[in-house]
Amino acid sequence: MANVCRRICSGLGQRLALNPSSRNFASSPRCFDNKEHIFTSEHDELRATLRKIIDKDINPYVDEWEAEGIFPAHKVFKTLGNAGILGVSKPTEYGGLGLDYSYSCAMAEELGTINCGALPMAIGVQSDMATPALARFGSDKLKKEYLAPSISGDLVACLGVSEVSSGSDVASLKTTAVKKDGDLIINGGKMWTTNGTQADWMCLLANTSDGKPHQNKSLICLPMKLPGITIAKTIDKLGMRSSDTAQIFFEDVRVPASHIIGDEGMGFTYQMLQFQEERIFATAAALVPLDTLIKLTADYARDRKAFGQSILDNQVVHFTLAELATEVESLRSMLYRAVGQYIQGHDVTMLASMCKLKAGRLSRQTTDSCLQFWGGMGFTNEVLVSRLYRDFRLLSIGGGADEVMLSIICKYMDILPKPQKKK
Numbered sequence: 246m247a248n249v250c251r252r253i254c255s256g257l258g259q260r261l262a263l264n265p266s267s268r269n270f271a272s273s274p275r276c277f278d279n280k281e282h283i284f285t286s287e288h289d290e291l292r293a294t295l296r297k298i299i300d301k302d303i304n305p306y307v308d309e310w311e312a313e314g315i316f317p318a319h320k321v322f323k324t325l326g327n328a329g330i331l332g333v334s335k336p337t338e339y340g341g342l343g344l345d346y347s348y349s350c351a352m353a354e355e356l357g358t359i360n361c362g363a364l365p366m367a368i369g370v371q372s373d374m375a376t377p378a379l380a381r382f383g384s385d386k387l388k389k390e391y392l393a394p395s396i397s398g399d400l401v402a403c404l405g406v407s408e409v410s411s412g413s414d415v416a417s418l419k420t421t422a423v424k425k426d427g428d429l430i431i432n433g434g435k436m437w438t439t440n441g442t443q444a445d446w447m448c449l450l451a452n453t454s455d456g457k458p459h460q461n462k463s464l465i466c467l468p469m470k471l472p473g474i475t476i477a478k479t480i481d482k483l484g485m486r487s488s489d490t491a492q493i494f495f496e497d498v499r500v501p502a503s504h505i506i507g508d509e510g511m512g513f514t515y516q517m518l519q520f521q522e523e524r525i526f527a528t529a530a531a532l533v534p535l536d537t538l539i540k541l542t543a544d545y546a547r548d549r550k551a552f553g554q555s556i557l558d559n560q561v562v563h564f565t566l567a568e569l570a571t572e573v574e575s576l577r578s579m580l581y582r583a584v585g586q587y588i589q590g591h592d593v594t595m596l597a598s599m600c601k602l603k604a605g606r607l608s609r610q611t612t613d614s615c616l617q618f619w620g621g622m623g624f625t626n627e628v629l630v631s632r633l634y635r636d637f638r639l640l641s642i643g644g645g646a647d648e649v650m651l652s653i654i655c656k657y658m659d660i661l662p663k664p665q666k667k668k
Contacts, residue, residue, distance in 0.1 A: 283581050288351040295330055295355045307360045310487035311632070314479070316364060318401045318443040318489075322371060326398020331372045335380050339388050340396040345588040346522070349373060350580070353526045357533030360629060362636030363488035365530040366643075370439045371395060373526040375402040375448040378464050378515040382507030391446055391466045403444035405435040405451075405467070405493070406516060412437070413649040415450070415516060416458035420495065422451040422465060424502055429453070429465065431498040434477075437643070441491025442479055444469050450512050453505070462512035466504045473498035484635030521593055523644050524601035528580050531604045531640060534633055535573045535611050539566055541629065542615040549620070562618055569611050576603050595657040602650035605641030612637050 302324050310316040325331050334349045335341025342348070349372070356365035379392050394400040411417040420433025431451060438447070446468050453463040467474075477492040507515060543566055546557035557563055583596035612634040616623040623630050641647045655661040 283347045283585055284351060288348060291333070291348055292351055292355045294328055295325075295352060296358060298324060298328060298330070299355070299358055303364060304358075304360050307364070307487065311361060311363070314481075314486055315442070315489045316367070316487045318367065318440055319398075321364070322368070322401055323398035325368065326396060331368075331398055332396030333372070335376070335392065335396055336388075339380070339393040341380075346525075347584055347588055349522070350525065350529045350584045353529035354532055357530050357537075361485075361487060361632055362530075362534070362639070363485040366485060366527075366639075367440055367488045369523070369526045369530060370404055371402050374519060374523045375404040377519045377522050379448065379466065379506050381518070382511075382515060383466070384503070387466050387504065387506065395446075400445040401440055401443050403438050403440040403447050403469075403491075404519075405438060405447040405449040407437045408434060409436050409492075413646045416513065418450065418452065418462070420449070420451040422449075422453050422463065422500075424453070427502055428499045429502050429504070431465075431467070431473075431495045431500065434492065434494040436492050437480070438491045438493055439488055441493055442476055442489040447493075448506070450516055453509055453512070456510065459513045460510050462516075463509050464506040464512040464515050465500065466506060467498070467500055471498050471500065483638065484632070485639055486635075517594070520645065521587070521597045524597040525580065525583060525587065525593075527640060527644055528576065528597075528600040528604040531608055531637065532573065532577055532580070534637070535569075535608065538611060538615050538630060538633055539570055539573070542566060542618050545622075546618050556618060565614055565618075569607075569614060572607050573611070576600065576607055579603065595654055598645070598650040598653040598657075601640075601645060602647055602654070605647055605650075608633075608637035608640045 303321065306316075322331065329342050330352060332339070332341030333352050334344055334346050337343040353365070353369065353373070356368060359365055376392060376395055379387060383392065391400065391402070395402045405420075406415060406418070408418050408420065410419065418433075420431065420435065422429040422431045424430075429451075431449070433451065435441075435447075435449070438444075441447075446466055449465045449467040450462055451465060452461050454461040473496045475494045475496070477494050480490040480492060482490055506512075543557060543563075546562055546566075547555050549556045579596065580600050583593045583600055586596065587593045612630065616630050616634050619628060619630055622628055623634075625631060645653075652661060
């Protein structure tokens with residue numbers, strides 16, 4: 246499998262030109278086949294490689310991991326790392342494939358064939374949420390120590406941004422990293438940390454000075470086995486149950502100041518850039534589950550009879566499913582536009598925010614509507630619709646709540662109210 250990915254890389258090199266011919270989306274359960282202009286046969290090879298891993302090493306164990314409330318991150322990530330999946334768009338000199346972000350989008354979509362939302366989220370933290378800033382701005386030493394083994398799957402990464410009193414409001418975080426004798430002394434805590442109980446290192450955002458909130462933060466590579474780091478608890482969540490989520494405390498944790506990623510004080514900016522990839526990834530990972538859920542619901546409603554006819558024959562049912570399928574296709578088109586602009590180097594903050602907003606709202610609408618058509622069976626844990634109903638509720642909260650996405654969009658539209666100047 247790794248050879249297939251490496252062959253894709255060597256065949257494409259660093260080429261950014263995209264060939265609009267020859268596509269096959271048979272691996273994704275779409276309502277209809279479509280020829281997408283950002284994908285080529287090489288993307289299909291990557292999808293096929295990942296799909297084999299999902300079918301063999303992930304989906305057969307999802308129910309067990311969901312029941313246990315955790316999956317074996319090191320084992321799963323090592324399998325993915327061996328195949329080159331964790332570094333699709335990362336530099337080749339650190340073990341990545343060096344491909345453009347359209348390949349990461351294809352990877353995220355294919356992760357949607359996993360029978361839960363938790364694993365795609367946890368994998369996305371490793372590949373597209375905790376490592377982009379390190380790959381782009383980190384020193385060679387940090388890349389060798391943290392990026393390369395994260396790409397290979399030898400280290401598990403987590404992202405430390407949210408806190409008890411600051412989730413979407415990143416600028417208000419309280420964790421500090423104070424310089425002393427060439428080191429950083431870290432105090433504070435992080436909340437909602439995906440992969441937190443299993444992580445080997447954290448991409449930590451902390452205040453490194455007393456300056457303005459958008460200019461006093463730095464991203465730091467923080468080893469998770471250091472003295473003073475406490476995993477306070479594993480959070481019991483409504484959904485995403487097979488992904489471990491931790492609350493973590495730091496008390497006088499000492500790490501070399503050289504562990505700062507890029508320039509000191511640029512952490513907020515770097516994290517905003519990381520959020521672009523996170524929100525694109527989250528949107529892409531939602532598409533296939535939504536397609537799948539609509540198709541499964543249509544099949545179930547067709548076979549289920551009530552009042553002398555198929556449930557699907559009711560106009561409200563087949564019209565609703567048609568509307569949902571239309572909305573998913575609209576979201577897909579917006580996502581691909583965002584990816585196309587992103588790989589050309591454009592700022593896609595507004596488009597990525599729109600994608601994330603639409604993905605969260607559409608996921609809620611689709612899972613709720615489909616669950617209704619499953620009747621009592623939809624209220625059990627025996628069908629996929631109930632799991633996705635729980636899992637996908639997070640999309641409107643994590644990675645920036647819907648309301649934050651709206652604020653970002655308003656800002657780019659120049660319609661956000663300006664703060665009143667103090668007299």
